[in-house]
Amino acid sequence: MNRTAFFISDGTGITAETLGQSLLSQFENIRFTKLLRPYVDTVEKARDMVQQINAAAERDGQRPIIFDTVVNAEIRAELATCNGYMVDIFSTFLSPLEQELGDGSSYSVGKSHSISHNGHYKDRIDAVHYAMDNDDGARTHHYETADIILVGVSRCGKTPTCLYMALQYGIRAANYPLTDEDMEGLRLPKALLPHKGKLFGLTIEPDRLASIRHERRPNSRYASFPQCDFEVREVEKLYRKLNIPYINSTHFSVEEISAKILVEMGIERRLK
Amino acid sequence: MNRTAFFISDGTGITAETLGQSLLSQFENIRFTKLLRPYVDTVEKARDMVQQINAAAERDGQRPIIFDTVVNAEIRAELATCNGYMVDIFSTFLSPLEQELGDGSSYSVGKSHSISHNGHYKDRIDAVHYAMDNDDGARTHHYETADIILVGVSRCGKTPTCLYMALQYGIRAANYPLTDEDMEGLRLPKALLPHKGKLFGLTIEPDRLASIRHERRPNSRYASFPQCDFEVREVEKLYRKLNIPYINSTHFSVEEISAKILVEMGIERRLK
Numbered sequence: 001m002n003r004t005a006f007f008i009s010d011g012t013g014i015t016a017e018t019l020g021q022s023l024l025s026q027f028e029n030i031r032f033t034k035l036l037r038p039y040v041d042t043v044e045k046a047r048d049m050v051q052q053i054n055a056a057a058e059r060d061g062q063r064p065i066i067f068d069t070v071v072n073a074e075i076r077a078e079l080a081t082c083n084g085y086m087v088d089i090f091s092t093f094l095s096p097l098e099q100e101l102g103d104g105s106s107y108s109v110g111k112s113h114s115i116s117h118n119g120h121y122k123d124r125i126d127a128v129h130y131a132m133d134n135d136d137g138a139r140t141h142h143y144e145t146a147d148i149i150l151v152g153v154s155r156c157g158k159t160p161t162c163l164y165m166a167l168q169y170g171i172r173a174a175n176y177p178l179t180d181e182d183m184e185g186l187r188l189p190k191a192l193l194p195h196k197g198k199l200f201g202l203t204i205e206p207d208r209l210a211s212i213r214h215e216r217r218p219n220s221r222y223a224s225f226p227q228c229d230f231e232v233r234e235v236e237k238l239y240r241k242l243n244i245p246y247i248n249s250t251h252f253s254v255e256e257i258s259a260k261i262l263v264e265m266g267i268e269r270r271l272k
Numbered sequence: 273m274n275r276t277a278f279f280i281s282d283g284t285g286i287t288a289e290t291l292g293q294s295l296l297s298q299f300e301n302i303r304f305t306k307l308l309r310p311y312v313d314t315v316e317k318a319r320d321m322v323q324q325i326n327a328a329a330e331r332d333g334q335r336p337i338i339f340d341t342v343v344n345a346e347i348r349a350e351l352a353t354c355n356g357y358m359v360d361i362f363s364t365f366l367s368p369l370e371q372e373l374g375d376g377s378s379y380s381v382g383k384s385h386s387i388s389h390n391g392h393y394k395d396r397i398d399a400v401h402y403a404m405d406n407d408d409g410a411r412t413h414h415y416e417t418a419d420i421i422l423v424g425v426s427r428c429g430k431t432p433t434c435l436y437m438a439l440q441y442g443i444r445a446a447n448y449p450l451t452d453e454d455m456e457g458l459r460l461p462k463a464l465l466p467h468k469g470k471l472f473g474l475t476i477e478p479d480r481l482a483s484i485r486h487e488r489r490p491n492s493r494y495a496s497f498p499q500c501d502f503e504v505r506e507v508e509k510l511y512r513k514l515n516i517p518y519i520n521s522t523h524f525s526v527e528e529i530s531a532k533i534l535v536e537m538g539i540e541r542r543l544k
Contacts, residue, residue: 101337
């Protein structure tokens with residue numbers, strides 16, 4: 001059984017998509033075709049959307065589910081003529097919130113993901129450049145301005161995690177790869193010693209690591225299971241010996257790893 | 273007037289935060305202190321949350337606004353004892369959706385941002401590594417596998433945009449800096465010629481560009497207004513001459529730029 005879902009917005013569509021995905025993920029028996037439609041910001045575009053929705057309804061033999069965050073009343077009215085089940089995100093919550101807050105909503109479009117509403121936008125972009133410049137131990141003399149330094153063996157997920165924390169939360173995250181050399185003595189590299197309080201470790205199941213490394217350098221010693229197994233075992237020993245907090249990234253997404261790290265490190269995310 | 277808002281979840285908190293931020297951004301006259309509380313996944317942690325909420329209520333002299341996506345009934349019951357105004361995201365929409373879909377919700381925790389629910393997770397991580405490896409024209413021999421190649425002058429926003437498209441949508445985005453040399457002849461660099469259909473241009477207001485470059489290399493020719501003005505003018509000429517679609521990034525966030533690019537290029541985002 002296939003059912004189509006539309007995430008429609010007059011802005012980026014991020015809110016409609018995020019909430020819609022969350023809600024639909026609760027219905028495991030249904031296969032959804034999910035379509036994101038940002039910047040539906042004229043009545044004409046809404047009319048085109050109605051046609052797309054009605055076509056999907058005919059194709060599926062069932063009306064599509066519509067998650068929308070459109071603010072403009074005229075565009076909303078046009079959309080409402082479609083043959084879809086409307087999950088009307090804003091109007092459901094806005095008027096009760098107006099009551100509670102004793103203040104009128106501004107009914108303005110696309111504020112949440114705009115620069116102007118985002119006091120920390122520049123911090124986020126600066127953090128992205130920081131993460132790029134301080135990726136993979138590329139340089140270590142800017143660690144005093146890091147919020148966090150991720151450590152771990154090569155290809156355990158440090159880079160995507162740093163970039164996610166930077167982009168979403170403006171966290172200045174550097175990362176440093178632990179190598180064979182560090183493991184032999186079970187010592188921290190010199191560059192990390194003064195920043196021990198900022199270190200957070202990642203670890204990963206050795207067979208998963210081997211398969212990731214294999215894609216990069218097939219049949220190398222680097223990608224072999226014994227080598228991966230050795231590195232992971234040693235690095236976990238190092239974390240325990242030095243009391244470095246760490247998590248196993250194998251079964252978690254960057255979103256989950258980042259949230260767990262921030263909770264454990266007690267970093268208050270810089271929310272807009 | 274200050275009011276505290278909590279985004280509470282037994283998962284990453286991304287859905288609660290995204291929806292909460294969107295809704296609160298509609299109330300421009302109220303200053304909110306926003307607190308993200310992910311992984312509230314035990315009754316004990318919920319009890320601690322209740323204390324935090326009640327303390328904020330006392331501090332502010334007004335009850336906090338609580339956006340929550342907690343699924344577990346016991347944890348929800350504990351949270352409900354707090355002195356806060358609850359915006360109950362899941363329960364508001366789930367039972368009407370159950371009716372419409374003719375199927376029960378699984379009431380499972382944190383599915384939306386997990387790896388298992390995200391068929392394209394590996395694509396996203398691969399796309400991040402692709403964006404890193406193909407940043408700033410670092411190499412050009414992998415452009416045939418690019419979904420898009422962003423072009424523009426140095427520091428106009430190419431890198432953060434590529435990383436955002438990669439992380440959020442699994443789009444393989446390379447970027448290539450256009451320099452003085454390219455501008456003299458108003459020609460595309462050789463490496464880009466075979467991929468003209470994948471090019472998308474960014475431009476930026478010259479004074480904004482000068483201020484960004486100034487932070488990087490203060491008082492350089494590179495950061496001077498005349499140089500920035502020249503580069504921007506020439507690069508826009510190039511876009512128009514070659515019919516390369518482009519947008520001005522000055523007043524838009526990476527979220528907005530990415531959404532606009534995907535709409536213009538007609539790239540269907542790879543949704544989970």
